[in-house]
Amino acid sequence: MHSSFTRLQNVFGFFTTVAFVLGAFIAATDLGSTRSPSGVIKTDNIQVVKGRPHYYSSKKEEYAIIRFSLEADLSSLFTWNTKQLFVYVTADWTGPGNTNNSAVIWDSIITNPSADHLQNIGPVAMKKLKRSAEGKAIAPERGILKLKNQKPKYQITHPSGKIAETSDVTLKLHYNVQPWVGLLTWNMDKSFGAWNAMKGGISDRFTLPALKTKDSKDKNSAKNKTKGKKP
Incomplete structure (x- = not known):
C-alpha cells in the first residue's frame, strides 16, 4: 500500500x-488574437548640452535631449489575457566600426482595467481608471497615445562622453506585452500569423546638433544686438 x-x-x-x-x-x-500596432513619431526639438554624470565628478560629458511627438494605436495589443503593456521609445544610431547604439529616452506602463490596482497611482487617477473600465472588459482608450512636444524622461550619452553631431539617428517605438499567463512578447520586425509587425513607429533620420559653446552664445547675442540697432 x-x-x-x-x-x-x-x-x-x-x-x-x-x-x-x-x-x-x-x-x-x-x-x-489579431495584433496590428501602428505609430507615427517625429522629432520636435533637439539639444546637446554638457554636464557631469555625477555631482562629485570633475569630468563632463555630452548629453542629447530629444523632444518628440508621438501618435500610436496599440489598442489591439490588449486582450483578456493582457496584464499590462510596457511602451518605450529609443534613439538608435550606428557608431564607429558599425557598432549599433540604442538608448531609451522615454517609457510608460499601460495597465489593463483589471490590473489597475497593481499600478502605483494617486486616488484621483485611480477613480478615473475605474470609471473608464466600468462594464468593459478592456477600455477602448487603452493603448491610444497622443504626445506632442514630449519631454524625454532620460538624456542619452555615449561611453566616449561625446555625442554631438552624431548622424543617422532615428527614434523608434517599442512595446512589450506582459500577459496574465504566458510569455512576454516584444514588437516584431516580421508578421507572424495574426500578429502583424509594427506599422510605422520609426522617425526620419536626423543629425544631433553641435555642442553649444560659450563663444557661439556670445556671437549669437552680438548678432542679436546688431540686428536691434537702427542704421
Whole structure:
C-alpha cells in the first residue's frame, strides 16, 4: 500500500500537470488574437548640452535631449489575457566600426482595467481608471497615445562622453506585452500569423546638433544686438 505522503505527492503532481496544461492553453489563445500596432513619431526639438554624470565628478560629458511627438494605436495589443503593456521609445544610431547604439529616452506602463490596482497611482487617477473600465472588459482608450512636444524622461550619452553631431539617428517605438499567463512578447520586425509587425513607429533620420559653446552664445547675442540697432 502507498503511504499518505506518496498519495499526497501524486495528487499534487496531478493538479500541477492540470494547471500547467490549462495555462498553456490560455497562453495559446493569444495566438489567434489579431495584433496590428501602428505609430507615427517625429522629432520636435533637439539639444546637446554638457554636464557631469555625477555631482562629485570633475569630468563632463555630452548629453542629447530629444523632444518628440508621438501618435500610436496599440489598442489591439490588449486582450483578456493582457496584464499590462510596457511602451518605450529609443534613439538608435550606428557608431564607429558599425557598432549599433540604442538608448531609451522615454517609457510608460499601460495597465489593463483589471490590473489597475497593481499600478502605483494617486486616488484621483485611480477613480478615473475605474470609471473608464466600468462594464468593459478592456477600455477602448487603452493603448491610444497622443504626445506632442514630449519631454524625454532620460538624456542619452555615449561611453566616449561625446555625442554631438552624431548622424543617422532615428527614434523608434517599442512595446512589450506582459500577459496574465504566458510569455512576454516584444514588437516584431516580421508578421507572424495574426500578429502583424509594427506599422510605422520609426522617425526620419536626423543629425544631433553641435555642442553649444560659450563663444557661439556670445556671437549669437552680438548678432542679436546688431540686428536691434537702427542704421
